[in-house]
Amino acid sequence: MTDFGKLIVTTPSDREIAMTRVFNAPRNLVFDAWTRPDLVRRWLLGPPGWTMPVCEIDLRVGGTYRFEWLGQDGTRMGMGGIYREIVIPERIVNTQLFDVDWTGGETLGTLLFTEQGGKTTLTNSVLYSSREARDAALRTRMAEGVEAGYARLDEILASNFSEGN
């Protein structure tokens, strides 16, 4: 029995943060939900009221993706990158850079989809440019549970950290 629905955050190495979650669906569907724009923009939204007007995915090695979110107050935020590895429906590696760079430079994201008994375990790990960059991200997010609410954190850090530091 797997911990369906439970979000687990770990630090597998000193430059990484990883998040694991089990979904009640075979991995080809989970893979689709992460890579088909019409599906992605239905769930990868952040705070209540936010939408995802831009979701472009060119799913091939060397292809790019671009995500943009729009808040109710008109705030926009975006990120994008390049696909480095694609193994359908098992694994995706891509670069990630937010428009407002709060992650200490480009990060490398790996999505791993493993299936067992009709359920899929998704591991989403982010490799930072250095331990310092990872630790800074960890500290500002204060560890568990916080790994990836990208949009909201991006907004907060963008508006508050960029000036003083």
Add this chain to the structure above:
Amino acid sequence: MMATLRALAEPNRFQIVELLRDGPRPVGAMADRLGLRQPQVSKHLHVLSAAGLVDVRVDAQRRIYALRPAPLEELEVWLEKFRRLWEDNFQRLDAVLEELTAGEPGTKRKKRGRTKR
């Protein structure tokens, strides 16, 4: 809230807060534990104090620092909201997957009649 995050984002200050989690301490003891010079620790404590994270009381000639729980509690509330945010994303994803699963032959079908787009 931002003052809290900014104060904690510096590694030595983060460690000072971790030390103080176990109880109030004088500056000198923290300097020893962290392998820092006392003036450095005092400087960091000054920042933590300005952010409302620590209180100081003077005991004879020693200055004893203690954590103030309020900003950390505020941070916890914020983090919980933040955690919910990603969990909300995944719950929406669960719903999308349920719909996709319903349209997929050979997988268990909870609801029929909804077709895959």
